[in-house]
Amino acid sequence: MNTEQAKAERFQARVKTADARLDELEASARARNAKTEMDTIARLRHQRNSFLLRLEDAEGTPANAGATGNRAVEDEWTEFHRSLADAVSLSAWDDARERRFNAHLDELDAAIRHSNAKDAEVAAALRVQVSEARDDLKSKLESARKKFESWRARRADEEAIRNLNASALELDDAFDDYAWAVKGVAQRGQR
Numbered sequence: 001m002n003t004e005q006a007k008a009e010r011f012q013a014r015v016k017t018a019d020a021r022l023d024e025l026e027a028s029a030r031a032r033n034a035k036t037e038m039d040t041i042a043r044l045r046h047q048r049n050s051f052l053l054r055l056e057d058a059e060g061t062p063a064n065a066g067a068t069g070n071r072a073v074e075d076e077w078t079e080f081h082r083s084l085a086d087a088v089s090l091s092a093w094d095d096a097r098e099r100r101f102n103a104h105l106d107e108l109d110a111a112i113r114h115s116n117a118k119d120a121e122v123a124a125a126l127r128v129q130v131s132e133a134r135d136d137l138k139s140k141l142e143s144a145r146k147k148f149e150s151w152r153a154r155r156a157d158e159e160a161i162r163n164l165n166a167s168a169l170e171l172d173d174a175f176d177d178y179a180w181a182v183k184g185v186a187q188r189g190q191r
Helices: 001-033 035-059 063-092 095-153 159-190
Strands: none
Touching: 001 035, 001 063, 001 095, 035 063, 095 159
16 A cells, blocks of 8 residues: 555545534534534535545546645645534534543543553563563573583584584574564564
8 A cells, every 4th residue: 555545545534534523513403403503514514525526536646746636635624624623613512412522532541541551461572572582592592502512522522513503503593583572672662
């Protein structure tokens, strides 16, 4: 997926959120039989449809003309979003809307707590992974030193040579595992 497609998908997601907000405003206005608000919502839906057409046009625009088209799309989105925010600010805050807003706040708070807990879980798992790799590396290092000393004492012994060669390979593998674990932690930390 390229950047332009990602931006288009982001705008599509934002439009869905705006549609939900418009539906909420419309339901509230209908319940109060507020003709002025209903007219405002109709204008907002027309503005949203205009934005969607501009977004579709921008998606079909060649890459060299994309920057100008993208700016126009972003400007139109900003204008629509500002109009929607103005309409929302003028809409009455009834009990149902207040409950929905508080429920939304609670939902977002729970999502943040869940994310923090998942982050802590992943961090702990990574610390365990690095610790295990480091312990394995220490063990292989100690084994390699012993096998090296054994080989030094019996340089002509073929079994000592095989053991030392196997130990050198195990040590390299353990170091690679440790380096991979540390690199994984570093990469995740940069995200």
